[in-house]
Amino acid sequence: MKVPFLSFTPQNQAIRSQVLEAMSRVFDSQWYVLGEAVKQFEAEYAQFSTTTECIGVANGLDALHLALKALDIKEGDDVIVPSNTYIATWLAISFVGATPVPVEPNPATYNIDPARLEAAITPRTRAIMPVHLYGQACEMQAIMDVANRHNLYVVEDNAQSQGAAYRGRITGSFGDVNATSFYPGKNLGALGDAGAVTTNDAALAKKIRTLRNYGSQQKYYNEVIGHNSRLDELQAAVLSAKLPILMEWTSQRREVAALYDQHLAGIADLVLPATAEGATHVYHLYVVRTSRRDELQKYLGEQGIGTLIHYPIPPHLQEAYRFMNFAAGDFSIAEVLATSCLSLPMWPGMREAEVEAVSNAIRTFFKS
Numbered sequence: 001m002k003v004p005f006l007s008f009t010p011q012n013q014a015i016r017s018q019v020l021e022a023m024s025r026v027f028d029s030q031w032y033v034l035g036e037a038v039k040q041f042e043a044e045y046a047q048f049s050t051t052t053e054c055i056g057v058a059n060g061l062d063a064l065h066l067a068l069k070a071l072d073i074k075e076g077d078d079v080i081v082p083s084n085t086y087i088a089t090w091l092a093i094s095f096v097g098a099t100p101v102p103v104e105p106n107p108a109t110y111n112i113d114p115a116r117l118e119a120a121i122t123p124r125t126r127a128i129m130p131v132h133l134y135g136q137a138c139e140m141q142a143i144m145d146v147a148n149r150h151n152l153y154v155v156e157d158n159a160q161s162q163g164a165a166y167r168g169r170i171t172g173s174f175g176d177v178n179a180t181s182f183y184p185g186k187n188l189g190a191l192g193d194a195g196a197v198t199t200n201d202a203a204l205a206k207k208i209r210t211l212r213n214y215g216s217q218q219k220y221y222n223e224v225i226g227h228n229s230r231l232d233e234l235q236a237a238v239l240s241a242k243l244p245i246l247m248e249w250t251s252q253r254r255e256v257a258a259l260y261d262q263h264l265a266g267i268a269d270l271v272l273p274a275t276a277e278g279a280t281h282v283y284h285l286y287v288v289r290t291s292r293r294d295e296l297q298k299y300l301g302e303q304g305i306g307t308l309i310h311y312p313i314p315p316h317l318q319e320a321y322r323f324m325n326f327a328a329g330d331f332s333i334a335e336v337l338a339t340s341c342l343s344l345p346m347w348p349g350m351r352e353a354e355v356e357a358v359s360n361a362i363r364t365f366f367k368s
């Protein structure tokens with residue numbers, strides 16, 4: 001049986017008529033940028049996030065960038081970031097002229113290790129950016145404690161973890177200002193690029209609303225050097241149609257993960273995902289680890305099973321960050337993850353037979 005890495009089929013079938021209806025409403029409204037659909041989605045996503053404010057923007061990278069800009073983080077500032085995140089988190093820091101200071105993850109959960117934070121804090125440190133990687137909430141209590149002790153901002157990167165929680169509180173609601181992405185493959189995905197910022201701070205929200213729209217609150221009056229980073233009406237309408245079903249889709253992801261856990265248990269050289277005490281996981285990705293990663297990926301590919309690597313090169317070893325003069329070995333946990341992790345097929349509505357086919361192929365591989 002062929003199994004792709006990702007299929008939108010069950011999701012799209014479930015919401016086809018609602019989404020098409022929402023799109024024709026926008027089409028007929030003759031108002032396509034910053035109108036009622038964006039306003040409505042912002043209110044709904046703020047409520048979902050248990051924050052008072054949500055600002056829709058063009059994508060997740062802009063959400064991170066505008067969040068840091070609104071906090072006035074700039075050249076000369078240090079920002080703590082995971083050594084093993086998607087490069088977007090680092091890029092946002094670079095865009096405001098600040099310096100990314102990598103901190104290694106807990107090798108069991110892959111999320112930033114709160115016990116390593118204090119050693120990375122300097123007099124220049126202004127903020128910590130936890131990334132709820134692969135869909136698992138970071139250990140937010142310990143992170144918030146360190147931030148409060150050192151008077152640092154917290155900016156969550158919630159791109160992979162809409163609906164996850166730590167000790168009952170939803171991700172994207174802990175930090176001073178938080179960013180998420182609705183890239184199509186994310187747990188809540190648009191039909192193109194989209195993102196949002198969430199916060200409980202009305203003044204920060206106002207700044208971000210101004211920054212996303214040319215630095216302007218009143219048309220043709222520009223207060224600051226702003227951006228064009230608006231959420232489209234069409235994407236907002238699609239997201240409003242999908243949001244009510246997000247937690248049902250999350251349950252389906254958890255069912256798929258539980259099946260993998262069951263079918264893949266007991267393989268010696270295969271580490272399955274682990275969830276920290278107090279955290280929940282929304283399985284944006286189901287990531288396993290093995291010392292035979294490249295061989296396994298090749299074997300699965302030959303069987304028609306799609307996999308991906310999140311991520312093959314940690315940011316500190318990317319060409320783009322060569323100017324910072326990091327060396328191989330500087331962040332060895334991130335480097336080992338990059339050579340050993342493999343993301344298995346995962347989507348809401350993935351059938352048990354498909355999970356079994358992937359699991360059986362993996363078992364066959366490890367018997368050889």
Ligand SMILES: *Cc1c(COP(=O)(O)O)cnc(C)c1O
Binds near residue numbers: 060062088157181
């Ligand atoms: C997807 C992602 C982003 C960026 O989102 P875009 O909408 O693609 O710009 C940022 N951080 C993480 C962890 C992501 O997975």
